[in-house]
Structures are given as C-alpha cells and as structure tokens.
Amino acid sequence: MTEPNAPLVGLQNITKRFVKSLDLTTKLINLVGGNYREEVVQAVDDVSFTIGEGEVVGLVGESGCGKSTIGRMVAGILEPTAGAIQYRGEDLLSLPKAKRRSVSLKSQMIFQDPFASLNPRMRVRDIIGEAPVAHKIVSSDELDDYLDEVMNLCGLEPGFKRRYAHQFSGGQRQRIGIARALAVKPDFLICDEAVAALDVSIQAQILNLFMDLRKELGLTYLLISHDLGVVEHLSDRVVIMYLGRLVEVATAEDLFRDPNHPYTKALLEEVPRIDNRRRNFAPVKGEIPSPIDPPSGCYFHPRCPHATERCKTEAPVLKEIGPGRLSACHLNDATG
Amino acid sequence: MTELANGLPLAAVSATEKAADVETPFQRFLSGYCESKVAIGAFFGFLVVLFLALACPWISPTNPYDLMQVDIMENRLPPGSARYSDGMIYWLGTDGQGRDMLSGIFYGLRTSLFVGAMSGVIALMLGTTVGLTAAYFGGRVDTVIMRIVDLQLSFPTILVALMLLAILGQGVDKIIIALVTVQWAYYARTIRSQALIERRREYIEAAQCLALGHRRIVFRHLLPNCMPPLIVVGTVQVAHAIALEATLSFLGLGLPPTEPSLGLLIANGFDYMLSGRYWISFYPGVALLIAIATINLMGDQLRDVLNPRLQK
Amino acid sequence: MAATLSVENLNTTFFTKAGEVKAVDGVSFEVDKGKILGLVGESGSGKTVTGFSILGLVDPPGRIVNGRILFGGEDLVQLSEESMRHIRGKRISTVFQDPMMTLNPVLRIDTQMIEALLAHEKMTGDAARQRARDALGQVGIPSPDERLKAYPHQFSGGMRQRVAIAIALLHRPELIIADEPTTALDVTIQAQILFEVQALCRESNTAMIWITHDLSVVAGLADDICVMYAGRLVETGTVDGVLDNPLHPYTRGLIGSVPSRNTRGRPLNQIPGMTPSMLSLPKGCAFRTRCAVADGACEEQPEITAPIDGRGVRCFHPHMDNPQ
Numbered sequence: 001m002t003e004p005n006a007p008l009v010g011l012q013n014i015t016k017r018f019v020k021s022l023d024l025t026t027k028l029i030n031l032v033g034g035n036y037r038e039e040v041v042q043a044v045d046d047v048s049f050t051i052g053e054g055e056v057v058g059l060v061g062e063s064g065c066g067k068s069t070i071g072r073m074v075a076g077i078l079e080p081t082a083g084a085i086q087y088r089g090e091d092l093l094s095l096p097k098a099k100r101r102s103v104s105l106k107s108q109m110i111f112q113d114p115f116a117s118l119n120p121r122m123r124v125r126d127i128i129g130e131a132p133v134a135h136k137i138v139s140s141d142e143l144d145d146y147l148d149e150v151m152n153l154c155g156l157e158p159g160f161k162r163r164y165a166h167q168f169s170g171g172q173r174q175r176i177g178i179a180r181a182l183a184v185k186p187d188f189l190i191c192d193e194a195v196a197a198l199d200v201s202i203q204a205q206i207l208n209l210f211m212d213l214r215k216e217l218g219l220t221y222l223l224i225s226h227d228l229g230v231v232e233h234l235s236d237r238v239v240i241m242y243l244g245r246l247v248e249v250a251t252a253e254d255l256f257r258d259p260n261h262p263y264t265k266a267l268l269e270e271v272p273r274i275d276n277r278r279r280n281f282a283p284v285k286g287e288i289p290s291p292i293d294p295p296s297g298c299y300f301h302p303r304c305p306h307a308t309e310r311c312k313t314e315a316p317v318l319k320e321i322g323p324g325r326l327s328a329c330h331l332n333d334a335t336g
Numbered sequence: 337m338t339e340l341a342n343g344l345p346l347a348a349v350s351a352t353e354k355a356a357d358v359e360t361p362f363q364r365f366l367s368g369y370c371e372s373k374v375a376i377g378a379f380f381g382f383l384v385v386l387f388l389a390l391a392c393p394w395i396s397p398t399n400p401y402d403l404m405q406v407d408i409m410e411n412r413l414p415p416g417s418a419r420y421s422d423g424m425i426y427w428l429g430t431d432g433q434g435r436d437m438l439s440g441i442f443y444g445l446r447t448s449l450f451v452g453a454m455s456g457v458i459a460l461m462l463g464t465t466v467g468l469t470a471a472y473f474g475g476r477v478d479t480v481i482m483r484i485v486d487l488q489l490s491f492p493t494i495l496v497a498l499m500l501l502a503i504l505g506q507g508v509d510k511i512i513i514a515l516v517t518v519q520w521a522y523y524a525r526t527i528r529s530q531a532l533i534e535r536r537r538e539y540i541e542a543a544q545c546l547a548l549g550h551r552r553i554v555f556r557h558l559l560p561n562c563m564p565p566l567i568v569v570g571t572v573q574v575a576h577a578i579a580l581e582a583t584l585s586f587l588g589l590g591l592p593p594t595e596p597s598l599g600l601l602i603a604n605g606f607d608y609m610l611s612g613r614y615w616i617s618f619y620p621g622v623a624l625l626i627a628i629a630t631i632n633l634m635g636d637q638l639r640d641v642l643n644p645r646l647q648k
Numbered sequence: 649m650a651a652t653l654s655v656e657n658l659n660t661t662f663f664t665k666a667g668e669v670k671a672v673d674g675v676s677f678e679v680d681k682g683k684i685l686g687l688v689g690e691s692g693s694g695k696t697v698t699g700f701s702i703l704g705l706v707d708p709p710g711r712i713v714n715g716r717i718l719f720g721g722e723d724l725v726q727l728s729e730e731s732m733r734h735i736r737g738k739r740i741s742t743v744f745q746d747p748m749m750t751l752n753p754v755l756r757i758d759t760q761m762i763e764a765l766l767a768h769e770k771m772t773g774d775a776a777r778q779r780a781r782d783a784l785g786q787v788g789i790p791s792p793d794e795r796l797k798a799y800p801h802q803f804s805g806g807m808r809q810r811v812a813i814a815i816a817l818l819h820r821p822e823l824i825i826a827d828e829p830t831t832a833l834d835v836t837i838q839a840q841i842l843f844e845v846q847a848l849c850r851e852s853n854t855a856m857i858w859i860t861h862d863l864s865v866v867a868g869l870a871d872d873i874c875v876m877y878a879g880r881l882v883e884t885g886t887v888d889g890v891l892d893n894p895l896h897p898y899t900r901g902l903i904g905s906v907p908s909r910n911t912r913g914r915p916l917n918q919i920p921g922m923t924p925s926m927l928s929l930p931k932g933c934a935f936r937t938r939c940a941v942a943d944g945a946c947e948e949q950p951e952i953t954a955p956i957d958g959r960g961v962r963c964f965h966p967h968m969d970n971p972q
Binding site: 062063169170171172199200201202203204205207208211212226228229230232233234252266267270271272273274275276277283284285287288290 | 690691804805806807834835836837838839840842843861862863864865867868887888891901902903905906907908909910912913915916917918919920922923
C-alpha cells in the first residue's frame with residue numbers, strides 16, 4: 001500500500017491563525033464609535049512540506065516563527081485553521097473520530113520542559129503505563145513487564161516505577177517523557193526543543209538516545225530546535241521558518257555548506273561556535289517583528305542587507321533552486 | 337539492547353541513587369506543613385474541638401435538650417455553682433432556661449461544625465464540577481458559567497441567606513442549602529483560575545497527544561493538580577460558613593431552638609449581658625472563636641505550603 | 649597592575665535541613681581591567697552562587713564561610729551591608745538572565761533609571777534624564793526619548809535585556825557580573841547583545857565576568873575562562889588555551905559533546921552518568937564517578953596545579969598532549 005520512502009507525514013498549505021475576538025463589552029464600545037479590532041496572530045502561513053519514512057527533518061527558527069505551532073498541529077494537539085495534514089497518504093482531518101484517534105497515536109511529542117511535561121501527582125508507572133492500557137495496547141497483567149522493557153530502552157532503571165516525577169533530575173525526566181511516548185508504539189516522534197532545557201552533558205546523552213531509538217525502532221523524527229549545531233548533527237533535511245513562513249528547505253549538507261536565503265545566512269553566521277574565538281560580531285540589525293503586525297511583502301525585508309523595492313511589496317514564493325532545494329527569495333529570480 | 341544509552345550498566349545507576357525510595361507528594365506536603373509550630377498547634381487545637389463535638393453525647397455532663405434533665409429553677413446560675421439535686425458542678429454556669437452551659441457548648445459545637453463542614457463539602461463538589469467544566473471547555477460554556485458565578489458573587493451573602501431562609505423556614509437541612517448557595521461560587525471561581533493555568537501545562541498537552549478521553553484528562557490529570565488552592569479556600573470557607581451560620585442564628589433564622597448552634601446560644605444570652613450574667617453569651621463566643629481560629633490558622637499554613645511559587 | 653577583582657579561596661556553604669552544601673568550594677580567580685572572564689559550568693556547578701557571593705547577595709541558609717574577595721584594595725567579604733550597598737550598582741553592577749529581575753513592571757523606564765542614578769550620585773532631574781537617554785542610545789535602542797516613557801512590558805525580550813544592560817552601565821562600573829544574560833534570547837538577538845557588550849567593555853575598559861553554561865558564547869566573547877564542577881574550579885586559562893587544549897577530563901568531555909566537534913551521523917561523545925547530588929559528593933575528586941581515567945589516586949581531592957604556564961587544572965591525570 002505504501003511504497004518505500006513514501007512520505008510518512010505531509011503538510012499541505014497549513015495555516016494557523018489565533019484570533020482574539022472581541023467580547024461583548026468591546027463590541028458595544030465599537031457600536032458607539034470605538035475602534036477596537038480583532039487581534040489576529042498569523043502563527044503559520046501556508047506551509048507545505050513532507051517528511052519521509054525514517055527521515056529526520058529539522059525545523060529551525062526563532063521566536064514567533066511558528067515551529068512549535070506546527071509541531072502541535074502534527075501531533076494532533078492543535079487544529080489547523082486551513083490546510084490538510086496527511087499521514088501515510090490519508091487526510092487526517094477528514095477521518096472518522098475513532099480512526100483518527102488511532103492514527104494520531106502514531107505521532108507522539110517530546111516536550112521542552114522536563115519539569116512541566118510530567119504530571120506531578122502520578123507515579124512513573126502510571127505516567128508511562130496509563131495510555132497503553134487505556135488504548136488496549138497491553139493488558140494490565142502484562143503492564144509491568146512491558147514497562148520494564150520500555151524503561152530499559154530509555155535508560156531508566158525499572159525499579160523507578162513507583163517513584164514520583166519530582167524525585168528525578170531533568171535528564172531523567174526527559175527519559176520518562178520519551179518512555180511515555182514510546183509506550184504507545186509510535187512511528188513518528190516530534191521533538192519540540194526536547195534538549196534545550198537540559199545541561200550540555202545530558203543533552204548529548206539524550207540526543208544519542210534519539211539516534212539509537214531511530215536505528216532500533218525505525219522511527220521518523222521532526223526535530224524542532226533553535227540549536228543549529230544539534231540540527232546539523234542529527235537531521236537529514238532542514239526546514240527554516242521565519243514569522244510563520246517557510247523560507248528555505250534543503251538537505252542538511254547543502255544548507256550548512258551553502259545557505260541560500262539571507263535569513264539562513266544570517267542565522268548561520270551568528271550562531272556562536274566553539275571554534276570562533278574573540279570574533280568581531282557584526283549582527284543583522286533590527287528586532288524580530290511581532291506576529292500581530294508583520295511587515296509587508298517579504299517578512300525579512302526590514303532586516304535584510306540585500307532588500308530591494310520588490311521585497312517591500314511582494315511576498316516571495318517558495319521556489320525550487322536546485323535538486324531538493326527550495327528557497328523563498330526574490331534575489332534568486334535575478335540569477336535565474 | 338544490553339547497555340543503557342547513557343553508557344553506564346544498570347547496577348552503577350542504582351548505586352548512585354539516594355536512599356529515599358518513594359517520596360509521595362503527600363509526604364512532601366506534610367514535612368512542609370510541620371515547619372510551623374503554630375500550624376501544628378492549630379491542628380491539635382482543631383482535633384480537640386472536633387473530639388468534643390463528636391463525642392459530646394458521651395462526655396457531656398448533661399443533655400441540655402432533654403427536657404427531663406433541665407430544671408428551670410436552676411437558671412442563670414454563675415459558673416462554678418452546684419446543682420441542687422446532686423451537687424454536680426455547672427462549670428460554666430447555666431443559661432436562662434436552666435441548661436448547663438458546658439453541655440450546651442459541646443452540642444453547639446457539634447451543630448456548628450456539622451453545618452459548616454457539610455455545606456463546605458457540598459459547595460466544594462458543586463463548585464468544582466462547575467468551575468472545571470468552564471475551564472476545560474472554554475468559549476461560550478465558560479462565558480455563560482462565569483457570568484452566573486459573577487451574579488451569585490455580587491449579592492451580599494447574608495442577604496441571600498436571609499432571603500432563602502425566610503422562604504425555606506427553619507432546620508439544619510435548610511440552613512445547609514442556604515450556605516451552599518452562597519458559597520459554591522467561590523469554589524467555582526478558584527478552581528477555574530487554577531484549571532486555566534494548569535490546562536496550558538505540557539503534561540495536559542501530553543495527555544491530549546496520547547489521545548486520552550476528555551473525562552479522564554479532566555478528572556485524572558487536571559483536578560488533582562488544581563486541589564491546592566481548593567484546599568486553602570476550603571478551610572477559609574468552612575470557617576466562614578460557621579461564622580455565617582452563627583450570624584444567621586443570632587438573627588433568629590436558621591436553626592430551631594431544639595438544635596442550637598453556638599450562634600443561637602450567643603443570641604439567647606445576649607439579653608443578659610448588661611445585667612452581669614456574661615457567661616451565657618461569653619463562653620459560647622469563646623468556643624466559636626477557638627473553632628474558627630484553629631481552622632483559619634491551619635488554612636494559613638496550608639496556603640504557604642501549597643503555594644507553588646514558594647516551592648523549589 | 650593589580651587585577652580589578654581578585655577572588656581568593658572563596659567558600660560559600662548552604663546550611664540546609666538536609667545537610668551542608670558546599671556551593672562554592674575553594675574558588676580562586678582574577679579579572680583584569682577591560683578583560684572578560686567566562687565562568688562556565690552546568691546547573692549545580694556553583695557558578696551563579698559565586699557571582700552572588702561577590703555581590704554579597706547570598707541569603708540564609710547560605711553564607712560565605714571563608715576566603716577573600718579583593719576589589720579596589722578592600723576585602724568585600726569583610727564589608728558591612730551598608731558599604732556593599734554603595735558598591736553594588738555603582739562600582740560592581742549586575743545583569744541577570746531574566747531582565748524582569750532588574751526591571752520593575754509597574755514603573756516606567758525613565759523612573760527606574762533616574763532612581764538608579766540618584767541612588768548613588770547627586771544630580772538634577774534633567775541631568776539624570778539626559779544620562780538615562782544617553783545610556784539607552786549607547787546600547788542601541790532606537791528613539792530613546794519615546795522609549796524612556798514606556799513600561800517594561802512594552803518591550804520585547806531582547807530590548808528589555810538591553811535596558812537592563814544600560815542600567816548596569818549607568819555609573820560606569822569597574823566590574824560587571826552577567827549571569828546568563830543571553831540564554832533566553834533568540835540567536836540573532838543574542839548576537840546583537842554580544843556585539844554591544846563587547847564594544848562597550850572595550851570602550852570603557854570595564855572588567856566583566858560572564859557566567860554561562862554555553863561554551864560557544866564564551867569562545868566568541870571572553871578572554872579567559874574558568875570551568876566549574878560541583879562547586880569547585882576544575883580548569884582555568886585563556887580561552888584559546890582551554891578550548892584548543894583542554895586538560896581536565898570534564899572539560900574535554902564537555903567540549904567533545906558539542907555537536908560541531910563530532911562527525912555527522914555518529915553518536916556524540918557523551919559524559920556518562922549524572923552530576924552527583926551536592927549533598928552526597930563522591931569522596932575526593934567530584935568527577936571521579938564519571939571519569940574514564942579515574943583510578944584509586946582520585947579518592948583524594950586533587951589540588952590545582954599548573955602543568956602548563958598560565959593554566960590551572962584540578963586533576964591527577966590531566967590530558968597532556970605535550971608533557972613539559
């Protein structure tokens with residue numbers, strides 16, 4: 001039914017708007033001459049890309065770029081305002097409820113904050129074991145052995161089952177979160193800044209765990225991160241976002257060797273690297289605009305050193321600039 | 337996979353762990369609570385009050401509401417006087433009807449605590465369900481429910497209680513109904529604010545990601561983590577309910593004379609204050625004060641212990 | 649020339665119910681005028697407590713039990729709280745990770761900055777306002793006149809941090825202690841702030857201690873580096889020296905686990921195990937339980953030695969490429 005290397009997850013024209021609508025009082029004020037407008041945050045603007053089976057795709061961007069929102073939409077926590085999400089070719093949003101639930105179980109999320117992502121009042125045994133039992137993946141009799149298996153896989157001692165979350169360190173809690181995700185036998189893991197809150201030495205352990213699980217269980221990953229070093233190391237392909245729009249898509253090798261979009265170039269330039277000593281910083285000017293009030297045309301034009309008149313008025317379209325490379329920049333048109 | 341991802345074999349990991357195996361959230365709470373000597377004292381004070389209230393049929397010297405035991409000739413005797421018939425000491429004197437004050441206080445405590453606790457518990461259950469529903473579903477449901485809550489809270493409590501009791505009449509059940517009506521909204525609002533915060537936390541998102549049903553998420557994940565402020569509000573409200581009931585009884589509504597609470601006792605003795613027979617109002621007043629103070633002091637420490645910003 | 653700040657054998661201990669925690673254990677370093685020192689460590693290493701100890705901001709149950717902090721000829725440990733108040737904000741100032749630890753959310757920026765100025769110097773309101781405006785301009789905030797009238801919540805995260813840095817610079821301090829100021833900021837904003845901080849330090853010859861867990865930031869910004877683990881200094885030296893040729897196994901592990909130092913697709917070099925609890929540190933060298941080259945000798949606490957000129961390392965088995 002699915003061919004090899006077929007896309008596992010596909011996003012088509014996904015858009016997400018957060019609208020703070022006017023309540024009754026403000027509507028009344030508007031009637032008598034007030035000038036309140038609805039606040040619309042365009043968190044994600046017409047984004048499309050696919051993730052192939054077994055691939056690791058890195059999703060990179062700064063605050064307000066929409067990467068966390070996309071992660072949550074793919075995981076089924078948020079609904080898109082428009083567009084379609086496909087899983088193994090089937091349109092997720094048009095499936096009947098029960099089927100949709102079993103499909104969305106296949107995509108699991110690993111969260112950023114190891115302290116907030118575990119229920120403080122549940123024991124580890126219940127944190128990991130609740131969902132598999134509720135979905136009848138495993139029976140209550142078999143639960144103990146199943147838990148042992150999953151915990152071992154994640155580097156946790158099975159004896160920890162009876163403990164509560166607050167008794168563990170950040171790295172261990174993240175492992176518990178990973179075990180919780182693995183317990184429902186997913187195909188696809190979405191890591192939302194999963195190592196950002198951890199100490200450097202623990203980050204390496206968790207990243208290695210991700211790589212091991214990928215090999216052992218054949219998992220596919222969407223790695224959402226602002227840390228380019230991590231993304232470069234683990235990803236096959238990279239997607240760069242700015243203020244809700246896709247600006248560049250390429251394989252990791254191509255992107256890091258030869259970035260195309262000015263924003264990607266700035267990002268790579270400015271990431272502190274351990275081998276850049278006492279550098280003279282020459283950063284890109286300007287602030288990241290607010291998503292409530294984005295600039296016209298190309299969102300990056302106020303900060304772009306190469307901005308032209310066209311950039312101020314016309315939003316660039318994502319175009320293919322090479323095999324497997326996409327970029328949204330007017331400058332590419334000039335060079336053909 | 338025989339080796340752990342972090343490179344250490346299983347045995348070494350367990351060796352580096354500390355001795356304490358499982359520390360439940362309750363144990364943590366207990367050690368936090370016991371940091372304050374005042375709170376421990378208040379807890380024991382409350383236990384004494386509770387014991388007196390529960391055990392009063394057995395420990396009370398007399399049953400003041402058994403008409404066979406009461407002698408009108410014994411009325412308004414000062415504390416320390418002896419009963420004419422058998423020399424039993426009225427430790428706190430007698431009231432206008434000849435009833436022993438000490439026994440009256442025990443029975444009064446019992447009624448006051450019962451009414452306060454019952455109304456508190458029922459109001460908590462009602463308010464919790466309503467508040468959780470509003471917070472979890474949001475949108476229109478939330479708006480409608482919260483406007484009803486606002487409406488309820490904007491009426492003065494005594495006024496509402498008085499109106500209800502005027503309509504319903506006298507009786508323990510009726511006063512509980514009145515107290516629940518004026519209290520449930522506080523619980524609803526409290527739990528709604530806490531639930532709104534907790535709802536955004538990542539462990540709730542994780543539960544949604546794991547496709548667990550709404551009811552399970554609300555009752556198994558959301559509710560237990562919204563308990564702390566509820567417990568604090570609960571203690572304050574129970575004390576408040578006891579005081580409110582005392583006020584209503586003092587005003588002559590609510591409880592019948594056959595089942596007096598401390599408030600009614602105070603009311604009964606009010607007429608005698610100026611003529612020097614202070615004990616008929618005073619001692620029930622002291623008992624009421626002790627009951628409310630112990631509950632409030634416990635509530636203070638609970639609030640400090642359960643405040644998440646003061647933790648870690 | 650005497651160093652601006654000289655910390656000698658600083659010991660800060662927290663006396664908690666669960667036991668004594670030696671948050672800072674025998675730490676010594678110097679910061680020279682106009683130089684930037686990177687104080688690097690992970691959580692629990694004691695780097696923040698070191699910064700707070702210098703400022704005299706360690707609250708009970710913790711206190712400085714031993715050591716000297718020499719600043720301008722005085723030992724800060726011996727000074728009264730009154731004297732420390734005159735130094736804080738004027739001669740030593742601080743930038744925290746969360747700018748809202750510096751900024752009061754209910755006061756306007758000009759109110760706060762003028763208050764900070766008048767706390768240490770007598771001047772007219774107008775003069776103070778002018779100084780505040782200049783300070784905002786110095787840190788690269790556009791239209792400073794308008795911005796002065798704004799409240800903190802009207803700024804973005806990066807701007808707020810810039811205001812906090814401006815406040816830190818108001819009295820032209822001799823030393824700035826910055827505790828993870830850019831950790832919570834985006835890459836492009838972080839780059840801007842690092843650029844401005846670097847320029848400002850060079851112009852005004854201010855010494856700086858930059859506390860962070862991020863080796864890459866220190867690589868680009870600092871001149872010297874001190875690495876801390878479990879409250880102790882484990883390695884010191886120039887940035888080039890330490891990052892190109894790390895001697896201590898922990899430093900080597902830390903640098904080795906950075907993705908840019910590893911081959912794509914291969915597992916990252918990782919340090920096994922976890923940081924030990926400060927209540928039950930291993931006997932002797934605190935890193936012993938995670939160290940690949942530890943042996944019996946490591947059950948004694950090593951002292952700081954200088955196997956190479958200008959370097960310090962606390963290890964019995966430092967990695968020597970070229971033993972001298």
